[in-house]
Amino acid sequence: MTTTTIRTGADGFVETLRAQSRRYHDQHPFHVRMNAGRLSRRQIRGWVANRFYYQENIPRKDAAILSNCPDLEVRRRWIRRILDHDGTATGEGGIEAWLRLGEAAGLTREEIRDHRHLVPGVRFAVDSYVNFARTRPWVEAVASSLTELFAPDLMAARLAAFERWYPWIAPEALAYFRARLEQAPRDCEHALEVVTAHCLSAESQARAVDALSFKCDVLWGLMDAIDQAYPE
């Protein structure tokens, strides 16, 4: 359990959730080097291939939330996330966009999809996120998605960094990040609505903060594993 003291009231709760940004993976040394243009082609490829495992599993995580969620109104909006990633036809959706990013970075679809580059730490981090959504109360799983509050700034910085420092990747291949600039704020607005509506007691608010803290650890652990596998 976190020892964070939450100020009473919805504002204090949201403030405490937002304060978790201090532990977000934008500050991980690998991301700092990425955005400063200091990664080699091999390191970029390693990151893209490993991060694919996260992308692939996000819809399974969201399906786990849906399966645990008894609220029709929430399900109706949450299902959109699965469609964003999976698309509704061949050649569409975020997973496809990530594969195109991989191809532009010099990987084949086959080597991304068959996990030959996937390192154990990334697998464990991602699996633990999916498992969290499967086994914890659905509102906590929703709270764990709130790292997306912090994602748009990182996406914007990443887009600028890729265009400036890694011009060998075609700018069209960055479509995934451009889409997330719109999807992430929409998604986390909904998640924040759900969490503030359901977490009214100090105890439930502390559990939501713990869930978000856990997710920061998932993302940080994932980056540690990539950093270690693709050293400078």
Ligand SMILES: O=C(O)c1cc(C(=O)O)c2c(n1)C(=O)C(=O)c1cc(C(=O)O)[nH]c1-2
């Ligand atoms: O590239 C990133 O730094 C980043 C971070 C996050 C995040 O903060 O969890 C997500 C994504 N990307 C992303 O692309 C994505 O679809 C996504 C879904 C979720 C989630 O927890 O439901 N996080 C994220």
